[in-house]
Amino acid sequence: xxxxxxxxxxxxxxxxxxxxxxxxxxxxxxxxxxxxxxxxxxxxxxxxxxxxxxxxxxxxxxxxxxxxxxxxxxxxxxxxxxxxxxxxxxxxxxxxxxxxxxxxxxxxxxxxxxxxxxxxxxxxxxxxxxxxxxxxxxxxxxxxxxxxxxxxxxxxxxxxxxxxxxxxxxxxxxxxxxxxxxxxxxxxxxxxxxxxxxxxxxxxxxxxxxxxxxxxxxxxxxxxxxxxxxxxxxxxxxxxxxxxxxxxxxxxxxxxxxxxxxxxxxxxxxxxxxxxxxxxxxxxxxxxxxxxxxxxxxxxxxxxxxxxxxxxxxxxxxxx
Numbered sequence: 001x002x003x004x005x006x007x008x009x010x011x012x013x014x015x016x017x018x019x020x021x022x023x024x025x026x027x028x029x030x031x032x033x034x035x036x037x038x039x040x041x042x043x044x045x046x047x048x049x050x051x052x053x054x055x056x057x058x059x060x061x062x063x064x065x066x067x068x069x070x071x072x073x074x075x076x077x078x079x080x081x082x083x084x085x086x087x088x089x090x091x092x093x094x095x096x097x098x099x100x101x102x103x104x105x106x107x108x109x110x111x112x113x114x115x116x117x118x119x120x121x122x123x124x125x126x127x128x129x130x131x132x133x134x135x136x137x138x139x140x141x142x143x144x145x146x147x148x149x150x151x152x153x154x155x156x157x158x159x160x161x162x163x164x165x166x167x168x169x170x171x172x173x174x175x176x177x178x179x180x181x182x183x184x185x186x187x188x189x190x191x192x193x194x195x196x197x198x199x200x201x202x203x204x205x206x207x208x209x210x211x212x213x214x215x216x217x218x219x220x221x222x223x224x225x226x227x228x229x230x231x232x233x234x235x236x237x238x239x240x241x242x243x244x245x246x247x248x249x250x251x252x253x254x255x256x257x258x259x260x261x262x263x264x265x266x267x268x269x270x271x272x273x274x275x276x277x278x279x280x281x282x283x284x285x286x287x288x289x290x291x292x293x294x295x296x297x298x299x300x301x302x303x304x305x306x307x308x309x310x311x312x313x314x315x316x317x318x319x320x
Contacts, residue, residue, distance in 0.1 A: 030061035035091045036075025037155060038068040038183030042202035042285065046121060046249050047091040049281050053272040058265075062089075068183045071158025071319075072096035073107060080114040082254050086261035090115065090252040094308065095159040097250065097301065102309035103158045104319050112305060115252040116262055117297040119269030122287035123248040125222030126164055126200040127207075127232060129215045131191060134198075139219050139238040142198065147175040153191050153199040155184035157319050160247040163308070164200035164221050166315035171240050178317075191215065202247060203228040204285035221245045228286035245311075248304075249287065250297075266294065 031054070035047040047064050055062040067075030076096045082088035090096075097111040109115075128139070136142050142150075154162040157180045169176055179196050181187035184205060191199050192214045203226050209215040210229075219235040220226045223244040235243040251269050253262050272278055273289055282289065292300060312318075 029087055030063045031055075031058070031087055031089060033062055033064050033089045033091060034075045034079050035064055035066050036068065036072035036093075036096055037066070038185055039066050041155060041184040042124075042205045042247075043072075043091055043093055043184075043249065045204060045285060046282070046287065049278065049285075050091065050121065050251060050269075050272070053275065053278045054268060057268045057272050069156070071100055071103070071156040071162070071180075073100055073104065073109070073158065076100075076111075077108040079252070079254055080109040082256075084256045084258060086253075086257050088254065089118070089265070090254075092250045092252045093160070094246075094248045094304065095156075095162075097252070098304035098308040099160065099163055099312060100158045101305055102312040103163070103317055106320070112301055114255050116255050116257065117294075117301060118251040118253055118262070118266045119273055120290060120292050120297060120300065121249040121251060121273065122282055122289035123246045124202055124204075124228070124286040124288070125220045125226045125246050126161055127203055127217045127226065127229060128164075128168075128198060128200050128219045128221065128235065129191065129206045129210065129217050130198045131194045132213055132216055133194060134216065136198075136218065137216070139235055139240060142218065143172050143174075145174075145176075145197075150174075150176045150198070151179045151196045152176050153179050153181055153187040153196040155187055155201070156180050156182065159184075160245060161187075161200040163311060163315060163317065164245050165198075166317045167243065167245065167311065168200075168235075168240070170315055171235075171243055188215075202286060204287075226286055227283075227288065250301075 033047055033051045035044050037043040051062040051064050067078055072095050079088050079090040100107055130136050152165040184201055190196050210217050217232045220232050
């Protein structure tokens with residue numbers, strides 16, 4: 001009897017130890033990275049770079065799911081409400097997490113409350129581009145255009161391209177009409193076809209079209225020229241005052257994710273973003289990074305919501 005009891009105790013101890021080890025090990029289930037914009041967009045490209053590198057770092061599959069719509073709000077809401085399974089992440093942007101809270105009267109999530117930042121991927125200016133057949137060769141030419149004849153495209157309401165166009169209206173005293181599309185790829189297709197007159201979009205997406213002779217770049221939205229397009233002057237260089245807007249990308253977890261899982265993913269993200277090959281891939285997209293710790297990530301988020309909230313209010317843009 002004693003021998004049987006001893007065996008049972010040993011077996012129970014072994015099973016408990018195995019269970020504890022399994023609980024601490026990375027999940028065999030794939031992580032899902034929600035990209036709140038369409039396939040082929042700049043956000044999608046960044047998301048796939050991060051999914052591949054993060055998967056290798058974790059030894060766990062990371063699957064990208066595109067969920068476009070409402071300036072990234074649809075995909076963001078999905079992640080915010082994904083619960084505590086610890087398996088769903090978001091590739092957030094300046095639009096989803098800094099612009100949308102002020103731009104939308106009713107937003108289904110709150111960036112500072114519903115998300116935990118895992119890592120700052122980097123920032124990039126946008127380029128003001130027109131079709132190659134456009135008569136405009138500079139921002140000065142665009143300034144002379146009649147309001148009613150000019151539409152500008154964007155990847156959707158609430159994106160940095162939308163707000164850049166609205167700010168351009170304010171700075172030039174114009175009333176160019178915003179035409180939102182489902183995503184940046186669709187907007188750029190319409191621009192190349194000449195169905196809209198200009199758009200602000202990321203260098204990685206528009207420069208191939210510029211080199212192919214389908215688009216022309218008139219200016220960069222940042223205070224200094226883009227490293228990806230150093231020959232394109234900034235809007236401020238061309239006399240547009242106080243115009244300094246850059247788009248950024250951040251990896252987020254839902255705030256409800258268990259702390260141990262969040263900390264594991266934050267450390268994995270830090271290691272991934274320190275890898276030279278990952279930084280090179282992002283640099284080719286015109287994205288420059290800046291390492292931040294957890295406190296700095298939180299402070300950055302709060303500052304960006306305040307900064308872009310003010311910019312939205314100045315532009316007068318508002319979406320129901």
